Amino acid sequence: xxxxxxxxxxxxxxxxxxxxxxxxxxxxxxxxxxxxxxxxxxxxxxxxxxxxxxxxxxxxxxxxxxxxxxxxxxxxxxxxxxxxxxxxxxxxxxxxxxxxxxxxxxxxxxxxxxxxxxxxxxxxxxxxxxxxxxxxxxxxxxxxxxxxxxxxxxxxxxxxxxxxxxxxxxxxxxxxxxxxxxxxxxxxxxxxxxxxxxxxxxxxxxxxxxxxxxxxxxxxxxxxxxxxxxxxxxxxxxxxxxxxxxxxxxxxxxxxxxxxxxxxxxxxxxxxxxxxxxxxxxxxxxxxxxxxxxxxxxxxxxxxxxxxxxxxx
Numbered sequence: 001x002x003x004x005x006x007x008x009x010x011x012x013x014x015x016x017x018x019x020x021x022x023x024x025x026x027x028x029x030x031x032x033x034x035x036x037x038x039x040x041x042x043x044x045x046x047x048x049x050x051x052x053x054x055x056x057x058x059x060x061x062x063x064x065x066x067x068x069x070x071x072x073x074x075x076x077x078x079x080x081x082x083x084x085x086x087x088x089x090x091x092x093x094x095x096x097x098x099x100x101x102x103x104x105x106x107x108x109x110x111x112x113x114x115x116x117x118x119x120x121x122x123x124x125x126x127x128x129x130x131x132x133x134x135x136x137x138x139x140x141x142x143x144x145x146x147x148x149x150x151x152x153x154x155x156x157x158x159x160x161x162x163x164x165x166x167x168x169x170x171x172x173x174x175x176x177x178x179x180x181x182x183x184x185x186x187x188x189x190x191x192x193x194x195x196x197x198x199x200x201x202x203x204x205x206x207x208x209x210x211x212x213x214x215x216x217x218x219x220x221x222x223x224x225x226x227x228x229x230x231x232x233x234x235x236x237x238x239x240x241x242x243x244x245x246x247x248x249x250x251x252x253x254x255x256x257x258x259x260x261x262x263x264x265x266x267x268x269x270x271x272x273x274x275x276x277x278x279x280x281x282x283x284x285x286x287x288x289x290x291x292x293x294x295x296x297x298x299x300x301x302x303x304x305x306x307x308x309x310x311x312x313x
Contacts, residue, residue, distance in 0.1 A: 276288040298312045
């Protein structure tokens with residue numbers, strides 16, 4: 001990596017990129033946490049950061065996620081963003097602000113909301129996804145989170161019917177099921193992703209009338225579809241945002257093209273605000289958990305007349 005000075009700073013490029021990456025490391029979402037990670041474990045992220053730092057440009061992070069709320073009432077409070085999203089967005093804003101303290105041009109975060117990409121597979125109605133994404137953007141405005149913005153399928157394909165949008169994205173960008181099956185067999189990380197998505201789909205299916213084994217077979221099939229669409233969305237994002245530091249809400253191994261980011265504390269590395277609710281503990285900390293579990297430990301709190309989170313009893 002080049003070592004010449006950053007424009008307007010005496011700090012070398014390599015040192016600046018390492019300083020930015022050190023801000024991300026405490027929030028890394030991963031399953032290989034037994035051995036502490038350091039900046040040298042992430043050459044791809046250092047390379048991505050260097051493209052901005054060498055030019056003296058503002059860093060752009062892209063984060064696919066914030067799709068919609070889970071359809072399971074045992075997990076979430078409803079179909080609109082709640083305190084979990086508010087806290088997560090505030091965290092991302094604060095992270096971008098912290099980058100500005102070690103790199104003067106600062107950073108911004110493009111949240112690439114992907115609910116419409118696979119809404120049919122996760123069985124969430126498109127109007128619910130629209131309402132979630134619109135409220136997410138409104139929340140960003142209300143909270144004054146000026147370093148965040150939302151990008152979704154409507155920004156790419158406008159007012160086309162959503163089934164047509166999904167078909168276009170799938171046909172142009174998605175890998176084949178056969179390619180994914182082969183990858184699942186040979187790659188431990190892809191296998192973990194496949195199993196994690198299958199588990200979420202199984203937990204989130206609330207109206208299945210068949211046997212448990214039939215549900216699991218259907219969810220395994222749908223999991224491949226979700227991964228196909230997620231890969232397609234990632235390629236589409238790369239096409240529209242060719243120069244970014246790529247983040248992920250899924251656990252990522254060291255050396256991966258994306259850096260896994262943890263938004264809030266949770267006991268499970270796969271838990272996100274849209275698959276859970278949040279419990280405000282008596283010690284002031286916040287923890288993501290299933291609604292059914294939070295109800296056992298706390299009292300429901302409303303914000304602006306809507307269910308928001310639970311306060312520990």
